[in-house]
Amino acid sequence: MFIDSAKIKIKAGDGGDGAVAFHREKYVAAGGPDGGDGGRGGSVVFQVDENLSTLADFRYKRKYTAQRGENGRGGRCAGKSAPDLLVKVPRGTLVKDAATGRLLADMSGDSPQVIAAGGRGGWGNTHFATPTRQAPRFAKPGTPGQELEVLLELKLLADVGLVGFPNVGKSTLVSVVSEAKPNIANYHFTTLTPVLGVVRMGEGRSFVMADIPGLIEGAWEGQGLGHQFLRHVERCRLLVHVVDVSGSEGRDPKEDFRIINEELEKFNPELAQRPMLVAGNKCDLTDDEAVEAFRAYIEELGYAFFPIMAPIRHGVDELLNAVSERLSKLPPILRFEPEPEPLAPESAGRREPVQVTEENGVYFAKAPWLEKALSTIDLADSESLQYMQRLLIQSGVIDALREAGVQEGDTVDLYGVEFDFVE
Template structure:
């Protein structure tokens, strides 16, 4: 089964909690704090695996979560960092952040890795909070939550040659004839509902990968016939074979078909018409006369296209077609990927921009405070002790929360909810 678009969820591992501990030795019953830091949570990493050619595994498993870091120990022992979760993906996978609707990674080369979701840092042990005025801190810090993302994965086939044309013109038959691929074929429209790949051998040493692109009909660029789902696979091809049914047995007009398909390619991505494109005039074995072929060759060759009369069924003309396509593959550079897709930069959780550290909304009389930074601070706070709670409040004050609440018009005695932590506000 071929799957080329899925949505999944990923989460980096949580950081390990810091430890609250004090030295208890024979001659030092009330020693100082010695709680260690927690370990770093594991990252979720996507890695290109050439042995995979589908996203089918992601249909079966929708959530990928790395392990959490180990908790810190006493005697200043730090928790162990968690191992990263390596997730194999096929070459040609584009990763999009669903909520932000932006491409975050474009994975092409074998072995290429990218951190998709960062693990949280380990919480600090109480030994880290000791200072000149606080000699025996009785609190530590929880581990930072791992980064969460909702992602859409799209697979764009890494084929050298894309075969385009209306349904039932013989694309799948061509693939089966010139390669070892055995796609489903038949004498009815939309026999092919997924792209087919085949490796074509030319001579003793040369090979190239050919893919037929199904579902191309008028309006394909906007989704008619599922064409927009398949057109993405054309974007990475070096050379296009444009197949026409030259027999006209189904009442088709080859020249009209040629123009319509190229219009769809142009509407989807105008650069596609700059790719080398040869014309395969198929089904010459079914022709009653050659008037159609003569007309097609005359007009398209005048426009600069090379036309190869072939029969994908009998094999007539295929050697000349494949030989020329192989030459074009060798002399044509790989299509350039857009810079924003090529530059893979994945950032972990980042503080909000200046001036947007907090979002404050008053709902049902309660001031609701949200924002990645403040939610992270609350998640990492040790709320099991009064000292830990005071430390959190001071941290939030230093971050400007009290000023932001006053600017929002809060009065003494009104309730505030900070990432699930509710309290009454007093300006003292």
């Protein structure tokens, strides 16, 4: 089954916590703090895999979580950093933030892309020793890894895209000019998935051609099967519009040409400006007069016209030569630039905001990072308490309590740690 879009959740590993430890050795007095730093959490890294052609794997597994960094240990031993989690995707996959639609990466090249960065390891108590604070009994926790929901969207990388109504001969054309073997039959929507074929024009000359499933009127609004494949046309450098000039399906070739072009423009106005050649197929099923009338119509619109009979390859070489020549003058396949992260307001801090609630005269302050920070503090040590006080002030906890209406002498609860509020 061809799957070209998926939504998954990714979570980078949290950083390991710094250690609170002291050097203890026989005959060594006052060994001092020697708590090691926590290890870095694993990042979520996306990598192109040439063996993948769809996003079907993400239909069954929707959550990817990297490992957490190890905590620091005594003896100044740093925790082990976690390995990165490698997520393999087919070439041409766009990675977007599902919440905002912001493009995070275009997986068209070979370079791996870090989509969610792992958290930094926390400092051990060694870093907090000073001449006046020689035995710090606190350390920093590791920072959390990034977590987000991403939308994966596959846009095939092809130089040439074949577009047109169903059953006009697109699959036949790609089968005779390349090694691709699409399903070919005399009924609509035989092609249910895009098919890529490499067209070799001689020594050192080749290009990739994509057979896009047939479009119908209203495709840009979701009619028929082709609407979900219009995105694959966006990367094509050149379009070849295949038209049944014989009208064997009971349609007018001129009307077919107009309708498909309108569908492309409605889906993406830039597609209306994309270079296009027109191939009139099934010339053997009509007379020369009808073919020439259609040629005059197409050339009057400014397009080059090539009459062909795809099954016997009649006129196909002339079309391929024109395609190759036009491609030599066009820029490379379109690659989308990641969108920068919007700037946060100057007042916004790095940490998540603190939530303060009041129950029976007790003020409860909560934040995901706060509980972890408090776990590294020794409440029986005066220096640790001083560090906690600075942390609450600098992180905005005290300001949040004041905004919630806390007064002198009121009881504040921080995840089970209670104290009287003092200005």
